[in-house]
Structure formats: C-alpha cells, structure tokens
Amino acid sequence: xxxxxxxxxxxxxxxxxxxxxxxHKGDAAHLARWLDxxxxxxxxxxxxxxxxxxxxxxxxxxxxxxxxQLAEQxxxxxxxxxxxxxxxxxxxxxxxxx
Numbered sequence: 269x270x271x272x273x274x275x276x277x278x279x280x281x282x283x284x285x286x287x288x289x290x291x292h293k294g295d296a297a298h299l300a301r302w303l304d305x306x307x308x309x310x311x312x313x314x315x316x317x318x319x320x321x322x323x324x325x326x327x328x329x330x331x332x333x334x335x336x337q338l339a340e341q342x343x344x345x346x347x348x349x350x351x352x353x354x355x356x357x358x359x360x361x362x363x364x365x366x
Contacts, residue, residue, distance in 0.1 A: 273309055273312045273325050274303065274309060276322050276326055276329070277308065277325070277329060280330075281296060281299035281300055281302075290333075291333065292333070295333050295336075312328070315328070316328075
C-alpha cells in the first residue's frame with residue numbers, strides 16, 4: 269500500500285502535463301523518477317514528521333519543481349554568460365592582432 273505522501277506524489281505526477289499549470293516540460297518525467305526513489309518518502313518524513321497534510325505535500329512538490337525550473341534557468345544563463353565571455357575574449361585577441 270502506498271503511503272499518503274506517495275499517493276499525493278503519484279496524483280501530482282499524473283497531473284503534471286506541460287499544459288497544466290503550474291507544471292512545465294519535463295516535470296512529469298521528473299516526478300516519475302521521484303516516485304521510483306525511496307528517498308522521497310524519507311525526506312518528507314524528516315521535513316514533516318507525523319500526520320500528512322495533503323495540501324502541504326502538494327505545495328512541497330510544486331515548490332520543489334519550481335526550484336528545479338529555477339536551477340535549469342540559472343544553468344542556461346550561466347552557459348550564455350560563459351559563451352559571451354569566451355566570445356569577448358576571442359574578439360579581444362582578434363582585435364589586438366590586427
């Protein structure tokens with residue numbers, strides 16, 4: 269039998285289509301991996317010991333997905349900044365050589 273947290277996680281994963289707010293592309297697959305990972309239940313119990321509040325569980329899941337989206341956006345921003353720095357450095361060397 270699934271724990272109450274896993275039931276909320278399972279329902280959220282089923283609802284996590286990219287056209288269904290507040291979800292984004294990749295959230296359903298991420299939640300499916302989360303469902304396969306036994307640590308999810310352990311982390312929940314460490315954060316919220318005792319009785320489960322389904323609203324808290326849902327909010328926790330959505331907030332974690334928001335952090336995931338933020339991390340991905342920051343990673344893309346860092347890649348763009350690094351590419352701009354490389355381009356500037358390359359351009360500087362080319363201009364000095366002329």
